[in-house]
Amino acid sequence: MKILVVEDNRELASSIYDYLAGENYICELAFAANEAREKLLFFTYDCIILDLMLPDGNGLELLDFIKAERINGFILIISAKGALDDKIKGLEEGADDYLTKPFHLPELHARLRAIHRRKNLNGNNIVSFNEITLNTNTFELKIHGKELDATRKEFELLLYFLVNKNRVLSRQAIANHLWGDYTDNLSNVDFVYQHVKNLRKKINSAGGDDYIDTIYGLGYKFNTNKGLH
Amino acid sequence: MKLADKFTLWFLAIILLVTPISMFTTLSNIRYRIDNSEIERLKAVNNEVAEQLKAGIAPDQYSQGRPIAIQKIDGILPKEKVQVQKQKCDSTASVTDECRITVSSYYTINGVNYQVSSYNYVTQSNQILKGMILTAILKTLLIALAVLLTVRVVSKKILSPFNQTLKSIQKFSIKKKQALRLTATNTKEFQELNQFLKKMTDKAVTEYSQVKEFSENASHELQTPLAVLRSKLELLTETDIQQNQASLIADMQNAIEKLSRINHSLLLLTKLENQEFEATTAINFTKQTTELLTIYEDRITIKELKVTQLIEPNITVSINAALADMLFDNLLSNAIRHNVKNGSIFLEINQQGILIKNTGPEPVFPTEELFQRFKKSNQCSNSVGLGLAIVKRICELNNFDIQYIYEQGYHIVSVRFGSPAAATSAQANKVTTEEAGNKIVTLE
Incomplete structure (x- = not known):
């Protein structure tokens, strides 16, 4: 997947670049609206990650430009403006998703993949790894082809792990993914711990391998090397 | 009191004050003129009599209708050749009395000293006053009436730019970011x-x-x-x-x-302080709360909390949808967070308001103080301490009445939805609860 990141903050752009490059995406950076316009005219991208506040213009203008020039590729807005109105406006203007800063990199990746599944794959909404198969349309979880009764949150958690394989996922990142805007007022560490614990138990009892590692005090990691042992 | 009324009152007061003064001056002026002209005439009569005496003609008893008295004087003549005497002319005289002016002139004719006196009756002050008072009252009434009417009519015209300005200010809202538009006027x-x-x-x-x-x-x-x-x-x-x-x-x-x-x-x-959430719509509060409860369902289960719900169907509240969400989100997450394991939450929502009751450790501060920013019952906890401040602000913006008490191991937060009409009474209720809160603090 080829991605254009339009973000004027170079440090943040490089973080996104590093993370996505690690997932084997081809990533290009544009630090200003004009630069982005040029790149969009000469190259094609599968996805455009778009910051709304740019030094030489508004990201929404860029959105209009993309529409006017009939440029392909889905659009994910990353913005510091988190109000509902801003989100609605961005989505109405034709963006596929809207992520508020400060976001977690695994969250950005999960969103990218979700849009990708939604838009590109022809009815293929199966995410699988070894014995684990997830159907993102029906929320069915299968281990060794046998259906596992998991809650919606457990399903979302596992999908998050599978999208961000071999990445350390902090508890905050997981909480944010599971509960979105409704994480602010709770100490989520315990809840995340419980969900991970339950999920591991269920996969284990269905005969699946325990891929989820606990990383010190940081969080969890879906370790793909584990199944090989 | 209206500006026009104030002007009217002042005008009337001035009229009432000025009228007697002007009456008094007019009266004394008239009095003076009448007396003086009569005195001059009597003097002339006396002089004529003296001329007759000089010519050797015996004068009549009357001259020009005025009685004359002629007397020979043996002594020397008084210094003043003409003396004026007034009788019963002042205000103390009764109405029936007549004012008499007597003028005595002294002459030396053919070596003999004469005193020639003549007198006449003039109109009394009291009678003049009587005549004046009626006119004065009529005049005063007319002026007062004219003032009353003119002030009403003219003030409306003169004050119309002012009233328009007043209207514009009342309509002016700083939030709308629109400059104030005022009509031109020629009053400085x-x-x-x-x-x-x-x-x-x-x-x-x-x-x-x-x-x-x-x-x-x-x-x-x-x-x-x-x-x-x-x-x-x-x-x-x-x-x-x-x-x-x-x-x-x-x-x-x-x-x-x-x-x-x-x-x-x-x-x-x-944003709340800036009142950016103005757009209020009638929302289905039941739907909103049940949706939120589903979002928190897994966390309620994990904490093994027992939730008792008494939620009426189709509750309609007029509030900004985002604010309604925040309000209930904060209340519910607080009830979950400040709860104990295996604790309970009692939730009652109806058209009148929300009552949320949960088990939890006793708060360190009086509960009213927990509405302040960054005030937390447990200072080292992970929370920010802004949740209840936000809740309170949302309630204030929507004229909801909020109370938070701790009683027999339960944290009880109640929110009363106020209808726009009942907003003022809600305001009044709030004051009383605040007063009650203050009393508790002072008792401690």
């Missing part, structure tokens, strides 16, 4: 007032938008560095790190999480 004072108002409101509008912009921008500007920090730490966790380094990173991540929450809440409070 109103021109000055309009100029001043225009200047003031223009300044207020620009400063308001500047402050608003600043606080919003500040919060927004913080988001990007926070995003940088968070992403860099996430990338750092991917590298080969030791356990002690990992715990350092975890601490930093927690701090960033908290910082981002504080920032988010402060931004929200700023």
